[in-house]
Amino acid sequence: MATAAVLSPRDVSTTLNYYASVGDGKPYQYTFEPPAGTERTNIGTEPKPVVIHDVRGKEDTVSLDTTGFQFVKYPSVEKDFADEEAIKTKYYQEVEDILRKEAGAKRVFIFDHTIRRKPDSDLPNSPSNPAARGPAEQVHIDQTFDASVQRVHYHLGDEAETLLKGRVRIINVWRPIGHPVAHKPLAVSDWRTLDTTHDLIPVRLIYPHREGGIFTVRYNPSHKWHYLSSQTPDEVTLIKCYDSKEDRARLTPHSAFLDATSPPEAPHRESIEVRALVFSD
Numbered sequence: 206m207a208t209a210a211v212l213s214p215r216d217v218s219t220t221l222n223y224y225a226s227v228g229d230g231k232p233y234q235y236t237f238e239p240p241a242g243t244e245r246t247n248i249g250t251e252p253k254p255v256v257i258h259d260v261r262g263k264e265d266t267v268s269l270d271t272t273g274f275q276f277v278k279y280p281s282v283e284k285d286f287a288d289e290e291a292i293k294t295k296y297y298q299e300v301e302d303i304l305r306k307e308a309g310a311k312r313v314f315i316f317d318h319t320i321r322r323k324p325d326s327d328l329p330n331s332p333s334n335p336a337a338r339g340p341a342e343q344v345h346i347d348q349t350f351d352a353s354v355q356r357v358h359y360h361l362g363d364e365a366e367t368l369l370k371g372r373v374r375i376i377n378v379w380r381p382i383g384h385p386v387a388h389k390p391l392a393v394s395d396w397r398t399l400d401t402t403h404d405l406i407p408v409r410l411i412y413p414h415r416e417g418g419i420f421t422v423r424y425n426p427s428h429k430w431h432y433l434s435s436q437t438p439d440e441v442t443l444i445k446c447y448d449s450k451e452d453r454a455r456l457t458p459h460s461a462f463l464d465a466t467s468p469p470e471a472p473h474r475e476s477i478e479v480r481a482l483v484f485s486d
Contacts, residue, residue, distance in 0.1 A: 216256055216258050217257045217259075217462070217464050217466070218254070218256050219255060219256075219257060219462050219464065219465070220253060220254055220255065220463070221255050221344050221430070221460050221462055222342055223250065223252075223253050223343075223422055223423060223424040224250070224422055224423050224424070225250055226249065227247055228247025229247070231409060232247060232421065233246060233408060233411060234246040234248060236411060236413075237411075237412070239411075248343075248408060248421055251424065253424045255428070255430050256430065257390075257462060258430065258431050258432075260432065260433050261435070267395075267431065269308060269376070271397070273394075273396035273454035273455070274393040274444050274445065274459075275442070276433050277307055279439070280438075281296060281299055281380065281438070281439075282295060283299075284382075284383070286320055286382050292318060300313075300315060300479045300481065301313040303441060303443075304378070304443075304481060304483055307443060308374065309485050310483045311485045311486065312368075312485075313481050313484075314360060314361065314481060314484075315479055316356065316360055316480055317479075318477060318479040319338060319477070319478050320382070320476070321338050321339055321475065321477075322473070323339060323473035323474075340391075340461030340476075341461055342389070342461045344458050345458065345459070346420040346456045347377055347419060347480060348417070348418065348419060348447050349408075349418035349420055351407075351418060352417045352418035352419070353375050353447035355417065355418075356417070356482060357373060359415070371484055371485060371486055372448070372449055372484070372486065373483070374445060374447060374449070375446040375481070375483070376444065376445055376446065376480075377443075377446055377479070377480050378441055378481065379442040379444055379476060379477075380438060381437060381438045381440070381475065383472070383475050384471075384472050385436060386436045386474050386476075387435070387464070387468060387472070388472075388473050388474050389461040389464075389474045390432045390433075390434075390464055390474070391460075391461055392431065392432050392459060392460055392461070393430070393431055393432070393442065393444060394428050394429065394431075394458040394459065395428075395429045396454035396455065396456065397454070398425075398427045399425070399428065399458065400425055400427070403425065404422050404458075405420045405422060406421045420458075428458070432462075444457050444459055444478075461474075
């Protein structure tokens with residue numbers, strides 16, 4: 206008789222929102238108000254039961270090249286992340302230092318960042334309302350393979366062809382702000398449990414003047430999910446979103462999730478994520 210898996214004290218049984226189709230045509234999502242008569246997106250969600258396994262105390266069992274994610278202790282001089290100029294100067298430099306040390310980066314190009322706080326209850330939680338950008342509660346990957354290559358061309362122009370001859374990665378550097386995470390922690394999935402031909406659904410990401418792409422993810426019971434319990438502002442999650450090397454982890458599905466055991470009085474999650482093109486030999 207099969208034996209049920211034994212959960213550690215901080216493993217969490219919950220649900221994650223996977224891909225569900227709600228419209229015709231290829232999946233798309235507007236980052237701004239779409240034309241009259243057009244829905245913002247034709248992507249729906251379907252909650253599926255999962256167990257999120259706690260990596261606390263076992264951080265050395267995961268890494269960018271094996272599982273597609275990594276946890277790093279790296280305190281920041283920034284604490285409240287309220288000053289955009291300080292973020293783009295002081296904090297961006299810290300992110301670059303992390304990526305050089307932990308990912309072996311030779312060159313780093315940071316192309317954006319997102320701060321997530323408790324959304325204003327009067328605003329829809331969408332990319333077009335930065336003040337309302339609460340935790341992203343749908344399983345996704347920040348870039349498709351094609352969109353990742355396009356980003357190199359978009360940001361680095363004449364240098365792109367030369368840079369694309371070496372190793373190119375996109376890494377999301379995710380950090381809590383202000384206090385340890387209690388509500389809506391970040392879950393990351395082990396690359397080795399992903400069926401890339403079945404699970405990854407490319408989505409047209411439509412900007413006002415160009416198109417990009419993200420992956421939404423179809424449910425697969427083989428997926429194995431992890432998180433770092435009570436993650437502090439001194440602890441960073443490195444999330445691989447793309448790797449041009451095909452003999453190792455190439456990306457990592459991720460999502461916020463509900464932990465019903467979180468103390469109700471705990472503060473709502475705040476976090477900053479910085480996305481960077483990472484170049485190496």
